[in-house]
Amino acid sequence: MSRFKFSQDAMTIIFMAIVLHLTIPFTLEARDIGWVMDEPVADSVLAQQRDSMLFALNLKYLNGVNDNSTPFELISIIEEILRLDSALSNHWFNLGMEYIKIHEYDKAINAINYGLGLYPSNDNSSLLQIYISLSFCYHKTNKHQLENEILDFSASSSPDHPGIIGRYIICAHSRVRYNEAAYYQDKLVLILRSQGLNESDIAYYLGRLYLNTDYLKAEEYFRIALQYDQENVEKLGALAWVLIQNALKIDEGMQLIEKAIEADPGNAIYIHQQGYGFFMMGNYQDAIFNLYNARELYQQYSFELDNHIRMVEDAIASLEE
Secondary structure, three states: OOOOOOHHHHHHHHOOOOOOEEOOOOOOOOOHHHHHHHHHHHOOOOHHHHHHHHHHHHHHHHHHOOOOHHHHHHHHHHHHHHOOOOEEEEHHHHHHHHHOOOOHHHHHHHHHHHHOOEEEEEOOOOOHHHHHHHHHHHHHHHHHHHHHHHHHHHHHHOOOOOOHHHHHHHHHHHHHHHHHHHHHHHHHHHHHHHOOOOOHHHHHHHHHHHHHHHHHHHHHHHHHHHOOOOHHHHHHHHHHHHHHOOOHHHHHHHHHHHHHHHOOOHHHHHHHHHHHHHHHHHOHHHHHHHHHHHHHHHOOOHHHHHHHHHHHHHHHHHHHO
């Protein structure tokens, strides 16, 4: 593929915010973005030179996205761009999304909010995925009041969006507001049914929703999903992962992930998950073999995989001391 031919997804990521306008009450002071404000390069560079540098850096960034560069590499390029022109809201959003990939949620919050503050208007519907991502970051940093505020703001224009309703469920459930969570879950199920999802797919949706919040509920819904759709490898793998990841029923999980690999032997996710299962069972050599294999098979960078590889490498090193 030519380095100058970009996928539709890549172009969407880069340019999604250029035409977007909104009004949002979450803005930052200059001190919150210290690395940009402390280095005002743009003021000291001639306009023509700056434009040429920006063109080259944007091209470098687009090629990086197209070539599946790591978030660390892309963050470095975006920061160079923003040092030259800190008014590019689309790149603040891109920066925030890359920080999310490496679980730097506070930095993601700062970047996204700064980008949101650059384009005030009366339209808050076109940046819906940005809002949902921001609410996710607030949740991960235990800022639940801000999480709820951004959801309320988003819901004012898209009250029946499944992504927003789903985040309401997790926000309430995490704060032990189970009646509130049940209310939103009932609403979500009705919305998903109206969109044509069957009972298996709805249960799978709910399982994924709870996966990083309540593993028992995730297991419950994945079992329901698989019961209705027993030949679905993706749902089989999802149930296997929740059992492996949290050592709930690791033997059953390993049996299920083996079946998933038999059905889809080149699937990097299943090989990765089996490798982590080997690690949990103390089988470090098989674990590292799987994880290295998964790293070769993944099409994009996986922060979780890198963490798991480090864990196994450290465990092996400790045994060799």
